[in-house]
Every structure is written in structure tokens, then in C-alpha cells.
Amino acid sequence: MSTNNKVMRDYPRNKVARLLEPGPLVLVTTAHQGKSNVMTMGFHMMVQHDPPLIAFVIGPWDFSHKALIETKECVIAIPGVDLMQESVDIGNCSGSETDKFKQFNLNRLDAEIVKAPLVEQCLANIECRVVNTQLSAKYNVFVVEALKVWVNGNRKEKRIFHHKGDGTFSLDGATIDMKARMTKWKEITD
């Protein structure tokens, strides 16, 4: 694991919806008993802005499930379109058999608060701690708090991509600014 060499820059955690609400396919890292792992996750949502809460689905079929339950920590990393193929492949093999960081040439960076690593090649990394497991046994839903958010300051390609639920993926196209129409929700446009 490398120290965080200033590739990743502080980002206000109460604005984490700007990273997750668009619905990107994401990676999740965990660290447990001296080993770290990375998985791909499609089912996640924002729960509230401040303090920032996120809900997601990780089940016992995921090798990271045990690490998440035992450490109550993870990092949600957001890959750009340049990591699309790797992100799909990461979701189609298991950390029980391989060190996926090595296999996919991903650099681990130290996080500030949690033991799970940041992924240097990603657009952003969100350090998370589990705050609610009431729906974990029944639905595999975890609610986490975003403790610290990092964005990669070195990237020009900032497009994310979305899983269309069937093994096809859509890339971000044009962006349309409707801030002037957000009269009821002014505070989120600042």
C-alpha cells in the first residue's frame, strides 16, 4: 500500500451526492485480517446529504461481505470510463482466489480514517463506516456514513458509466444545466 501522495484531494463530504446520485457502477474495497479486496457494486443510493449516508447491497455471495460485517468499514471508489472493462472483470471473479489489485494493476493508497484502501486510478474514493444493519440479515442492505471523501485531482477524463442491468453499460453523454430551475432545492446547487 502506498501513502496518499496527493493524487487524492479533499472533497466536502456533504456533497457526496454529486458523486453517487448519477448512478455510477462503483468499486468497493475492504481490508480484513491483513488482506484487502475489491469488488464491483451496482445497487447503491444516497440516503441523506448531511451527515452523508449511503445505502447499498452486499450479500453473502460477495467475498467482501464477511470483511464488511466484521470491520464495519469500506471504501466506495468510483471508476471512470477508462476502467470500465476492469470494473466488469473485477465483478466476475472472486477475492477468495486472487489478489484483484495485483491482477488488475490497481494501486492501493492509504485511507485517512478506515483500513480499507483507496484506489488511485479512480475518479473519487469515499471512506465509509457502517451505521445501520437493521436490513442486513433480511435484504443484505447496509447503511454507511461517508466519513471522508477524496477526488482525484490528476484526471482529465471524468466521465462515469452506468450498468444497464444486463451486462451492457452506458457512458455519460451531454450535461444539461438546470440549476436556475431548482428553486426549491437551491442549497444543493451551490
Next chain:
Amino acid sequence: MSTNNKVMRDYPRNKVARLLEPGPLVLVTTAHQGKSNVMTMGFHMMVQHDPPLIAFVIGPWDFSHKALIETKECVIAIPGVDLMQESVDIGNCSGSETDKFKQFNLNRLDAEIVKAPLVEQCLANIECRVVNTQLSAKYNVFVVEALKVWVNGNRKEKRIFHHKGDGTFSLDGATIDMKARMTKWKEITD
């Protein structure tokens, strides 16, 4: 309210992730005490494929909250890019003051199972029933089951759009097919 005149066609409910996992901005309709309402919602996710469960956040600041709690039913409707401006404006006014279907020229169609209406102009409509409210008081999170799914058979423009969390919206760009790499998740690509 019009009867469903075959604009909306049956869609397999265990494939509803194909509509929601990409992260569209969505509309939600409710019906309560003889009145229907429509709101805009950004925080939602798939929970499981089959039976299909969806989680979302609707809070007491939303006029639809009371209808959702009292009827335990709603319809999640997915607008295409042609409804982007209307969807933003629907999210910036309240059903306590106006009939938003009339104001925005949206046609209500009868749903099959729930009393909340389908929205004819949308790409798809998902009839939902609340199945879990354990996180509703604390986080305004509801878990619903998709009872019946409809897709609009009359549309050529099928692109969705995503809220980037700050009043800007991204349109779907190119689609990339990676079905052949989904070796672990073959069943979802069928």
C-alpha cells in the same frame, strides 16, 4: 384517468433492474383520498432481482409522503430525456398547491394492481407496494416490491437522464456491450 390503452406493455418484473440500476431520475405517483400526485425522486436503488425489491427515500418534506405511508402503494415512472425539464419542475413545486398532472400535461393511465396512476408519457412504469418500513422513521427509506412492470411500446427516444446531484443532468451517451465478460452473472444477461 384514462384506461390503459395498450401504450404500456407488460415487462418481466424480475428484469426491473434493467430500468432502475442505470440510475435514472424518476417520477413517483401516489393516489390518496381521491387525489393523485406526482413527485420527482433521485435517491433509489435495486435491492434484489426476484422477487424484485427496490429501496428509495421519500421524506415528510415531500407531499407524497403521507399518501405513501397511508396507502403503502406508489408507481415509479421513468421519464425519457424529452421529459427532463418537466421532471425538474415537478421536483420544484408541491402537490399541496397544484394538480401537477394537469400543470405538466401528463396523462394518467389506470394501473393494474395499485390505485396510483401510470404516467403515459414515461418510458416505463413500475407498480409498487411497500414491504418494509423499518428504516422509514429514522432514514425515510422505504423498501417496495415491484408488483407489475410496464414499458411504453410507442417510443423511439429511449434515453434516460441522471441527476448529477447539483441541478445538472447527464444524458445517456453510448452503450457498450460487455455481456460476454459477465461469466459469473450470466443469468442477468439473458
